[in-house]
Amino acid sequence: MLNITINGRPAEAQPGETILEALNRASVKVPTLCHVEGLAPTGACRLCMVELEANHQLVPACSYPVAEGMAVGTRTPDVLEARRTILELLLSNHPDDCLYCLRNGNCDLQRLAKEHGIDQRLYRGKQTKIPLDMSGPALVRDPEKCILCGRCVRVCEEIQTVSAIDFVGRGCNAYIGTAFGRGLNVSSCIHCGQCVRVCPTGALVERNQVREVLRALADPNLFCVVQHAPAVSVTLAEEFGIQPGSDIDGRMVAALRSVGFKRVFDTSFTADLTIMEEGSELVHRVKTGGVLPMMTSCSPGWIKFVEQFYPEMIPNLSTCKSPQQMMGALIKSFVAEREGVEPRRIFSVSIMPCTAKKFEAGRAEMRQDHVPDVDIVLTTRELGALLRLCGVDLNAFEPEETDTPFGERSTAGKLFGATGGVMEAAIRSAHFLLTGRNLADLKIEPLRGLDGCKELTANIDGLEVKAAVVSGLGNARKLLDEVRAGTKQLHFIEVMTCPGGCINGGGQPLSTTTDAVKARMKRLYEIDGEETLRLSHENPWVTRLYAEFLGEPLGHKSHELLHTHYHQRDVVL
Amino acid sequence: MSNAVETVLARHPGAKRDKLIPILQEVQTAEGYLSEASIVRIGKHLNLPASKIYGVATFYNQFRFQPKGRFHIMICRGTACHVKGSARVLDTLTRMLKVAPGQTTREGLFSLEVVACMGACALSPALAINDEFFPKVSPTKIAKLLDKCRQQDAESAAVAVANA
Known part of the structure; x- marks a missing residue:
């Protein structure tokens, strides 16, 4: 432990850490523009300049190491003057619009x-x-x-x-x-x-698409429906200044209805459906000697990553569409039929924590008869903007339920929002598919938390299933290289593009911090702990959908609507 | 992929990223410029993304990304030439040729390059066309120079047709 002085007050610092880290611990703020938590400092913006009292030198706090007895000033006249000048220079070529x-x-x-x-x-x-x-x-x-x-x-x-x-x-x-x-x-x-x-x-x-949605909502010829991803209900609140980790699922559903959506569906339902399809696919691959390890296909950034960087591993990707696209396909087939509306007249919006979902919805594979399954994808941020624009006060609503036919979700589907969630849901259901019994303890601790790489060997009645969970594509790349080199034997890999999964997605509120991501994750786990329907295969609406429409997992109808294939992509690498 | 690039890469087996600049220089010497295909190929060899190589190559003035024109114009922007008005000469050239430094006119006749000093300060402002020096150039002289190049090109084309 080192003793330092910050603005004349004694403080403690760890050997080897930077001044910025010591300042943060002491709750003394200095502005930064180039610093990224968890990455090595570059000292590019110079905004975090502090003054060393020993020699009145200005040094960047983000990259300057602390030393015993160091005295720093963060608000001396020289520091404030330097910061101001740096900002003025940064603004000197700014468009000011x-x-x-x-x-x-x-x-x-x-x-x-x-x-x-x-x-x-x-x-x-x-x-x-x-x-x-x-x-x-x-x-x-x-x-x-x-x-x-x-x-x-x-x-x-x-x-x-x-x-x-x-x-x-x-x-x-x-x-x-x-x-x-x-x-x-x-x-x-x-x-x-x-x-x-x-x-x-x-x-x-x-790409902001709020206005396109508003135009559709105002069009009397369109039947507007909306789906919302598992990770949105635990983050949307932050767009309205409510503290991170608050779940406003019911109120969000009510708000979406109030701005004119005729049906509101929860993508967590098709997450349950994904588990049924993907779980069956995994069991099928293991039993018939198919391509292993199987890799999840929920995260569209990851799909594009494989298509361009690891095209030879495309057969490892699950053929299941992502929950968004499954819901999209069902809305324009099953719901269209049920509601008696032509698929072309349905305007299908999805609210996602993700910008890559906009890309996914536009993929050529994701349409039937030239009608896209999902018309517009809005991020959590854009939904916040849409609701503010419409003058919606979230506090004014009583929580409402989502619409049938996809009325209910299991908490396993909700867990998709965090890294490890897909795997946890899949293991719960795979256990049942293979043994006919449910796991005694549904909480699978090794798969939880914000670690970028997690591994688990599950023993299901003597059958060893080796699973790995990674988030952040740097971690995925490392794992794929090990799999390709044959140094890692696995059955099933869950990959989320964003570190931590969808709760830290590229479409989430800009105020996101690591603490906020932890709070969102905790909330998802609490939801899983509080509710009773915790297994995808026990979701009664999933069972009904198979009985009334789809037939069986991996059946003909499922293949047509819920599965797809990916191809090598030619881009500048 | 062109043989020239493969020949260069064959000289650097198992090279790492620290060999990037020598490789870029050798490829440019062999091909006259760095094509997109060459950059992607070098990236495969060094395990570097194309964006990174493009970033490094655009940092340096010496690399060009379009083939040289039949008349390669190098204009000096060294201190002495600057004092004698080379900025106006460069401005005239870019306006007349409708290309920026580092670019080549669409018909492939002229390419423009800015150099720091050609050691011809006594002749300032100086420029060189295909290694031939032209002293004390001015905006008015530029038009004549370019016309002379065009005429020369037309004549050599006529000769080529006659021979064929």
Whole structure:
């Protein structure tokens, strides 16, 4: 333990940590723009400058190590002056179109400029003239608003190991771009949106589709239905300033009805259905000597990752569509039939914690007779914007139930929102499929928590099932390389593109912190602990759907509606 | 993939990322520029994403991403040439040719490159076309120079047709 002084007060620090870490522990805030929790510091933005009292030197807190007896000042006149100048220089080539920016009111640069009382433009720099890239299905890049902090580049490279974007050019001509300046749509971008989550300005945003949904809601010829993903109900509250980890499922359903959706479905129901199909597929593969290990296919960023980086492992992917696309296909077939509405007249919206779902909904495989199964995907953030726009007060609603025919979900389906959830749900049901009995203890502890890599060997009546759960594609890449090299023998792998799973998805509120992700995860586990229907195969509505419409898992109808195939993708790698 | 790139890569078996810049230089020497296909191929060899290589290559002025034109114009932007007005010369060139430094005109006739100093300060502002030096250039001289190049190109084309 080291003794240091922060602004004249004694504090403690660990050997080897940075000044910033010590400041955070002491709850002394300094602004940062390039720092990303968990990644090595780069010291690019210089905003976290603090003064060493020994020699009045200014050093970046994010990358300067603490030392015994060190005295730092975080609000000395020199520090405040330096910070102000740095901000003024960052703003010198900013387009200043805050009023017309998606991040207006929710922008780190704007907030810091306000906090530091910047009320005029002191320096006028050369404007960056790089065109807007709106070629992608999910993300929009505007290099003119970029401050070159490099967070997006590092998240893309170090966490996701995709490296779709990097610094291009040098000095004042540098910008963030793709290889050869191509659009995101033909790049190796997997549309996960983690870059949007870390971007401090409006340089990276989701493709906003709120207005398209509003137009559809106002169209009397359309029958608007909506589905919402398991991870949305535990995060939407944060968009309205309610503390992380609050579940507002029922009130969200009521709010969605109030803005004009005729039917509201819970994607967790098709998560249960995924378990039935995927579980049966796994059992089938194990019994018939099919391709193993089988890999989950719920996360569309991960699917694109396999298609472009590991095409030879496409046969390992489960053929099951993701829960969103299963629901989409059922809405435009089963629900259409039941409601007596032509599939073309159904406008199917889904609320997802994910930007890659926008890409998934647009895939050629995900349509029947040229009608897309899901018309528009909104992220949690966009739903927040839609509800605010419609003047909806979430507190004014009494919780409501989702609609039949997919009326009820099990908590196993709800667990899909967190890393390890799919595996936990699958093991519960696989145990039943193989033995006819349920597990004595449904809680599978080794699969829980925010660890990027988890493994479990389940012994189901003598049959050993080796399972692995990874989140964050860097972790997935490591595991795939081991599987390919033959050093790891596994049966079943769950992969979530975003670290921690959908609760930390690219479409979640921008205020997301590690603590918030933990709170969301805890809430999902609480829901699983509190409710009684905890098994996908015991969901009575799933049973009814098979009896009345689908037939049996892996049956003809299931294959037609709930399964698909993937192909190698030719992109610039 | 072109043989030139394969030949370069064969000289660097088992190379790691620290060999990126030498490889880029050798490929550019062999092919005259770095094509998209070459960059992707180098990426496969070094296990580096294309975006990263593109980022590194665009950092340096020496790399170009379009083939050189039949007339490769190098304009000096060194200190002496700057004092003598090379900025206006460059501005005239980019306007007349409708290309930025590092680019090639669409018909493949001219390519433009900015260099820091050619050691010809006494001739400033200086430029070189296919290694031939032109001293004390000015915006008015540029038009004549370009016309001369076009004429020369047309003549050699006529000769080629006659020979065929």
